Amino acid sequence: MTASSTASRTLPILDAHGAVDHAAGAERFTADVDRTTWHDGALWFVREKRDRGAASVPEWERLRDLASAIKSHTLSRLDEYLERFERRATARGIQVHWARDGAEHNEIVLGILAARGARRLVKSKSMLTEECGLNAHLERHGIEVVDTDLGERIVQLRNEPPSHIVMPAIHLKKEEIGATFHEKLGTPAGLADPDALTAAARRHLRERFLGADAAMTGVNFAIAETGGVVVITNEGNADLGTALAPVYIASMGIEKLIPRAADLGVFLRLLARSATGQASSVYASHVHGPRPGQAMHVVLVDNGRSTQLGRGDFWGSLKCIRCAACLNTCPVYRRSGGYSYGSTIPGPIGSVLTPGLDVRKYAALPFASTLCGSCSAVCPVKVDLDQQLYRWRQLVMAAGGAPPLKRWWLRAMGGVLADPALLQLAGRVARGMLRVLPPRLARRLAGGWGTGRALPEPPRGSFRDWVRANRPGRS
Amino acid sequence: MSAREEILRAVRAARVATFGNAAPALPSLPTVGEWPGGADGAQATRSALVDRFMVSAQGAAARVVRTTRAGVAQLAASVADSLRVDGDGARDPVVLSMVDAVHGNMAVPDDPHELATLDLFVCEGEIGVAESSAIWLPTSRLGQRAALLLATEVIVVLESAAIVADLHAAYAAVDVGRESFGLFLAGPSKTADIEQSLVIGAHGAKGLTVALIDG
Ligand code: SF4
Numbered sequence: 001m002t003a004s005s006t007a008s009r010t011l012p013i014l015d016a017h018g019a020v021d022h023a024a025g026a027e028r029f030t031a032d033v034d035r036t037t038w039h040d041g042a043l044w045f046v047r048e049k050r051d052r053g054a055a056s057v058p059e060w061e062r063l064r065d066l067a068s069a070i071k072s073h074t075l076s077r078l079d080e081y082l083e084r085f086e087r088r089a090t091a092r093g094i095q096v097h098w099a100r101d102g103a104e105h106n107e108i109v110l111g112i113l114a115a116r117g118a119r120r121l122v123k124s125k126s127m128l129t130e131e132c133g134l135n136a137h138l139e140r141h142g143i144e145v146v147d148t149d150l151g152e153r154i155v156q157l158r159n160e161p162p163s164h165i166v167m168p169a170i171h172l173k174k175e176e177i178g179a180t181f182h183e184k185l186g187t188p189a190g191l192a193d194p195d196a197l198t199a200a201a202r203r204h205l206r207e208r209f210l211g212a213d214a215a216m217t218g219v220n221f222a223i224a225e226t227g228g229v230v231v232i233t234n235e236g237n238a239d240l241g242t243a244l245a246p247v248y249i250a251s252m253g254i255e256k257l258i259p260r261a262a263d264l265g266v267f268l269r270l271l272a273r274s275a276t277g278q279a280s281s282v283y284a285s286h287v288h289g290p291r292p293g294q295a296m297h298v299v300l301v302d303n304g305r306s307t308q309l310g311r312g313d314f315w316g317s318l319k320c321i322r323c324a325a326c327l328n329t330c331p332v333y334r335r336s337g338g339y340s341y342g343s344t345i346p347g348p349i350g351s352v353l354t355p356g357l358d359v360r361k362y363a364a365l366p367f368a369s370t371l372c373g374s375c376s377a378v379c380p381v382k383v384d385l386d387q388q389l390y391r392w393r394q395l396v397m398a399a400g401g402a403p404p405l406k407r408w409w410l411r412a413m414g415g416v417l418a419d420p421a422l423l424q425l426a427g428r429v430a431r432g433m434l435r436v437l438p439p440r441l442a443r444r445l446a447g448g449w450g451t452g453r454a455l456p457e458p459p460r461g462s463f464r465d466w467v468r469a470n471r472p473g474r475s
Numbered sequence: 476m477s478a479r480e481e482i483l484r485a486v487r488a489a490r491v492a493t494f495g496n497a498a499p500a501l502p503s504l505p506t507v508g509e510w511p512g513g514a515d516g517a518q519a520t521r522s523a524l525v526d527r528f529m530v531s532a533q534g535a536a537a538r539v540v541r542t543t544r545a546g547v548a549q550l551a552a553s554v555a556d557s558l559r560v561d562g563d564g565a566r567d568p569v570v571l572s573m574v575d576a577v578h579g580n581m582a583v584p585d586d587p588h589e590l591a592t593l594d595l596f597v598c599e600g601e602i603g604v605a606e607s608s609a610i611w612l613p614t615s616r617l618g619q620r621a622a623l624l625l626a627t628e629v630i631v632v633l634e635s636a637a638i639v640a641d642l643h644a645a646y647a648a649v650d651v652g653r654e655s656f657g658l659f660l661a662g663p664s665k666t667a668d669i670e671q672s673l674v675i676g677a678h679g680a681k682g683l684t685v686a687l688i689d690g
Pocket residue numbers: 274319320321322323324325326327349375378379380381382383385
């Protein structure tokens with residue numbers, strides 16, 4: 001895979017005004033029909049595992065209510081919990097830093113590394129550092145950054161961003177990963193066995209772990225009461241990094257706070273089951289201070305979160321614990337792929353978070369949904385994703401952010417739907433037209449929806465006629 | 476204004492704008508035993524908890540061996556033996572043990588990098604969770620926590636009397652902030668990042684054996 005063909009597959013498609021064109025990105029993805037079907041199936045498989053995990057816990061719905069209530073409460077006092085966390089963490093020998101935005105975060109991290117003369121950094125999965133563009137910043141300053149989560153290492157070796165927040169390389173086939181490893185790690189040509197490829201990555205990354213000057217992780221939860229952070233992985237890469245390196249930096253968004261350690265009983269029971277269907281992740285590490293001789297830092301990052309907290313309709317998106325269940329269940333995500341969103345976080349949660357950063361650029365994302373509500377139904381912390389998507393659509397339309405044709409069409413539709421006589425007439429015309437038009441042309445009139453679909457036989461009469469005939473006295 | 480002041484001020488203004496005086500209360504958590512942990516009933520018997528733990532461990536790809544304190548040494552010897560390298564470059568397995576019953580051939584090093592060649596690590600868990608087979612391991616029971624990740628095989632000794640129904644009971648029983656590090660461990664290291672195929676032994680231990688002691 002050459003760099004340019006990779007880039008052309010992963011870069012967001014922008015329209016003439018620099019806004020993300022999700023439909024065009026989805027078209028690029030679905031051009032490969034087999035891959036689309038396979039991607040859809042792989043994610044549905046994870047969704048089914050999630051269902052079995054949830055069904056194994058009789059008190060599941062109570063847990064969701066509790067998790068949502070704990071998060072709502074914490075967000076309603078977030079400044080107090082942040083200060084409490086800072087106080088307790090500092091007392092434990094953890095150095096706490098504050099960053100208003102991504103650039104400030106990157107400067108803080110670079111400063112910590114530079115002060116220690118650290119040049120080799122191992123990093124475990126953190127969507128926050130993706131959001132901040134940390135890797136590129138550090139590399140520009142001569143620091144070698146190695147992402148150690150297997151999926152993240154795969155996409156890093158390919159110069160791609162993650163396409164999913166839990167399974168970063170879900171868009172790739174094992175043959176493609178084998179080709180990348182052959183080129184970058186020297187595995188035999190044609191090797192595509194997941195066990196063998198994982199073993200090769202294990203050997204390659206062991207060396208990086210043992211040679212690292214510093215380790216970074218994201219944070220799943222930060223406990224205000226105790227001043228500690230919780231980092232969760234299945235691979236053990238976060239722990240291997242922090243157990244060896246003399247410097248440890250944990251970066252977290254300010255919304256990751258929870259009040260009490262015991263709250264973790266609720267969140268951990270939900271998180272692994274929602275993400276992968278597992279009863280528990282393998283390593284749920286609680287870090288309350290540096291190892292002897294180690295320096296430990298926590299960077300608290302705002303980067304738009306306080307603004308989102310002040311939005312009455314959208315603050316609930318900050319409850320998110322990044323399980324990705326809403327991505328896995330979303331019929332649009334599954335069939336359009338993570339790159340079509342042009343946003344660090346794709347899928348339903350990305351589509352309600354990212355417009356908050358730049359509503360013009362990401363105006364298309366709230367429309368990348370069928371509003372079926374499946375996302376809200378699976379969300380372990382009860383983020384009202386479908387409501388927020390709908391609300392963003394209203395805001396985008398009000399701001400004139402929709403494409404002109406869509407605007408005209410929706411206004412015309414609104415007029416027709418509001419006028420019963422006009423609606424009846426339109427129905428009669430449509431039924432007549434569908435009978436006489438060649439199917440190819442009729443499908444075109446159905447817009448993107450018509451692509452790859454056959455239109456049903458148009459009914460003879462309207463629903464209104466049917467009710468009159470079959471349910472006398474009801475019309 | 477410092478970043479800290481500016482962020483705190485923005486957060487305060489935002490939460491007042493969103494919640495006003497109607498801030499949602501912090502809910503109280505379920506009391507231990509409120510949820511029976513499945514179909515076992517509120518007073519799950521010890522043997523029901525152990526059974527549940529064994530099923531969960533299987534789901535997490537961990538091996539459970541029911542044994543006695545005295546039996547742990549033998550178990551460790553057989554696991555170590557499976558890691559012996561014969562022929563070219565023959566060497567004895569490197570064993571680090573944090574439990575009295577097992578004698579290792581390596582002491583806890585000051586520098587964790589010295590654990591790079593560790594074959595077997597043996598330690599003792601504090602609390603086991605029946606619903607997930609997660610085991611609480613505070614740093615005092617690990618020595619260097621890198622041992623848990625660098626060893627090819629790990630044995631965790633656990634008293635069956637230390638098994639509780641669920642995570643709520645576990646968090647009630649442990650003080651997670653007592654030491655600078657502690658973790659819930661459930662099974663060996665794993666990944667499914669290549670086409671959703673489950674592979675055991677991503678970065679950490681390739682095998683986890685729980686030595687369950689019926690005291
Ligand atoms: S919004 Fe809910 S379902 Fe989606 S990633 Fe966040 S917690 Fe998971």
